[in-house]
Amino acid sequence: MAEKISNKSVLFNPFSKNNPVIVQVLGICSVLAVTVSLEPAIVMGISVVAVLAFANVIISLIRNTIPTNIRIIVQLVVVAGLVVIVDQLLKAYTYDVSKQLSVFISLIITNCILMGRLEAFAMVNKPWPSFLDGIGNGIGYALILVIVAFFRELLGSGTLLGFQVVPQWCYDHGYVNNGLMILPPMALIVVGCIIWVHRSFNKDLQED
């Protein structure tokens, strides 16, 4: 990269101004799939943060030795190795959540946020900024995941993290959980609403 970017903005920019999900619109597939309830969304978010940070560091360390024409394969091998480790850890310690997330942990390999960061940042930056970049983008992704999952679980199941939040009193008086919130289309609409709110606070992001 030509201009020098401070480590601080590397870490904090992806939270809002350059958020991978709501500004770059990457990684939408997993946002639709794992946000039915809060718990898998949090676990997924943490997994992506871990994989992204370490993949960034590893790629950044070996960036000068990777031949340009096979760099994508090298990146994939690194990510795949990390994802397998995360997958095994989840299976060992949080078996239920890992079953809920099923194939989506493995699909972190193909998550465009990872490929994007490795290709655009880790290949041309030193390990420490790359690590911060990985953490920042991972948290930016996890943040959106958690917000979407919060609304979907609250309105779709009346629970948060599995605890009943909507009181029984409401159900007795005719309240019914919104079944559409459980279905993927609503995740897209919730993401759309987040983008809407976000852009109306950040006028410089609005396109014509």
Next chain:
Amino acid sequence: MLRKYLDKIKPHFQPGGKLSAFQSVFEGMETFLYTPRSTSASGVHVHDAIDSKRVMIIVVVALLPCLLFGMYNTGYQNSLCSGVEMSFWEMMAYGFLAILPKLVVTYVVGLGIEFAIAQVRHEEIMEGFLVTGILVPLICPVTTPLWMLAVATAFSVIFVKEVFGGTGFNIFNVALTTRAFLFFAYPASMSGDTAFIASKPICGLGGAVTYTDAVSGATPLGQLASGADQITNAVGDPVSTWQAFLGLIPGSFGETSTLCVLIGGALLLLTGIASWRIMLSVFAGGLFMGWIANIFGTPTYPASLLSPVDQLVYGGFAFAAVFMATDPVTAARTGIGKYIYGFLVGVIAILIRVYNNGYPEGAMLAVLLMNALAPLIDYCVVQANVSRRMRRARSNS
């Protein structure tokens, strides 16, 4: 007198007046009551008495037969199931009291959102919700809870209409989106055996309905989808095609009577508001697919055993064909495109109805699906025309 009053309060709403924030509300009301004074001053315009408010009013008038019959049918079904004798006027009054809160809720929520957004954007208030507000209660089961109706109306007005730029820019039919939202969000309240008959006495009219083996509120198509041999009404008597045509069957409020739908449709065609191309081709598509399904009818898909004509009179098919598919904003706009669009609506409606036992009625989903495809159809028709003329121009030169 009203004119004088309006003129008196008008200065308050002009820019600089103390109520200038509500200018669009005032203008909306003024043009609703009187023909606007400001007319086009320059350029070529078609001079005609018709504007979108007149169009909307005619559609509302065309919906009145369905609305009135829906009131009668609601009272009739309740009387039939609860065993309480009611006179004709009592049935009408019962149905009126059952539908009134729904109309009020839909209009208040929908118009409220439209007014609010028009104020924020400093635009004129559009009259698009006038028709939507009456359509929504007509296509929902009579027992739909009011708060669900409010949530669904708000959802579809915001996300299907206002997000895309307001009246005239919506990509999907707003009323049908409301219905689809209700159907997918609250399936238990929107389908099944107990949703379609008003089961409580209202203001001392009607009686409480208790569902037993002898009394079931399932719609004809619902009965078929759950594997019944014969279509019966709520108390177990068989239903003929003629009765279904008249509409004395359980169903969503205003769509049961094919006869009243056709009266409304005739009015729309006579005034030239709805496209006869679309209406005709929807029915043609429905008959065609009903005929195909009937030829390959199997007991696995019980609805395929219905005759093609029966397919048209049951469920919301006729209502969707006349009032939903012809919505000028969301339908195809080219001549040939309208035929293709309508035909596919008919085919898909019957296809979903027959071959998916989970969805007893497919008209709603068919229209929404074709709404999404209408611009594509138009594009193809226009491009085909362009390339044909290009070829002709080249062969001539």
